[in-house]
Amino acid sequence: KSNLNPRYKFSNFVVGPNNQLTYAASYAVAESLGKAYNPLFIYGGVGLGKTHILHAIGNHIKEKSSKIKVLYISSEEFTNELINSIQYKKMTQFRNKFRELDCLLIDDIQFISKKERTEEEFFHTFNTLYENQKQIVITSDKPPSDIREIEERLKSRFSWGLIVDIQPPELETRIAIIKKKAENYNLSLTDDIVEFLAKNFESNVREIEGIIVKINAYSSLFKQKIDIEFVETILQDVIERKQNTLNIENIQEVVAKHFNITKDTMLSGKRDKHIILPREIAIFLSRKLTQHSLSEIKTKFNMKSHATIINACSKIEKEIEKSPQLKEIIEKIEKNIKNV
Ligand code: ADP
Ligand code: MG
Incomplete structure (x- = not known):
């Protein structure tokens, strides 16, 4: 059983500048298992086609030869199967199932973080497959370096092959x-x-x-x-x-609430550190998530010049690079804003 969904194919995957590299790399991998890029690590936001492309790889391989052993599995199912195998003392079967594959397609690997035993087991699966030049394709919502609380030795392995991303489509x-x-x-x-x-x-x-x-x-x-x-x-x-949800007022509302201050305080122009940061984050997110012009954003934040807006945005961008904590906070706020 490969767990493949026949609806997801290369032929119905629309290629654009946003996913071109991922498409090409995935196709190359499906054409020459274990030889093109191993592992292939694909990351990108929700609903951008990661699962689709994984199944497409699997279906393509199966079409070429039904003998090739391919398996699609999400990292959550991997964890569930592992737990089951431990419970029913079927670890040998579990290990063999994964280690005998020609191609393992594992979806949403970010969910194995903080699950020690899963990480351990996946580590050995990875090593066995890799040593035997079997193909591994991994997806995640973020690049390996940004997956928090996952073992370093796994992260580094994820970067051994090729890392590609899918951006939102133009x-x-x-x-x-x-x-x-x-x-x-x-x-x-x-x-x-x-x-x-x-x-x-x-x-x-x-x-x-x-x-x-x-x-x-x-x-x-x-x-x-x-x-x-x-x-x-x-x-x-x-x-x-x-x-x-995606308007400046709501963004201000959600950001202020996250930092336990009122929207009025946040917009008051006070120079306290604990007020400046939320304000700058709200500006940054307004710029990122809405189509409003600089001058509209400037007005809504009671600012005097465009430069203040631009500075706030570039400051936050730089801070995000430096601080994974801040990055995570902003991602969380963003999810709250979008109600997801
Ligand atoms: P993800 O796993 O990245 O969250 P999915 O692969 O589940 O996203 O994609 C969500 C839906 O959007 C699926 O039905 C998929 O077929 C479709 N989809 C995403 N990207 C494309 C694309 N480039 N061409 C065609 N369909 C796409
Ligand atoms: Mg998916």
């Missing part, structure tokens, strides 16, 4: 993805609808797919003709929810 790629997904559902969308969707759903391909499923359901259940007004209406709640 407008053109989003348009191509929407068209492809619509095609899959036999749904025909006019150009203005495609563009409307591409502009409203920026950072997460899974979200785009959900919307297409929704449009498809409405159109077939109600035998509705799909025009732009129709799409706008059925998506209103989704879009409103996004606009409600």
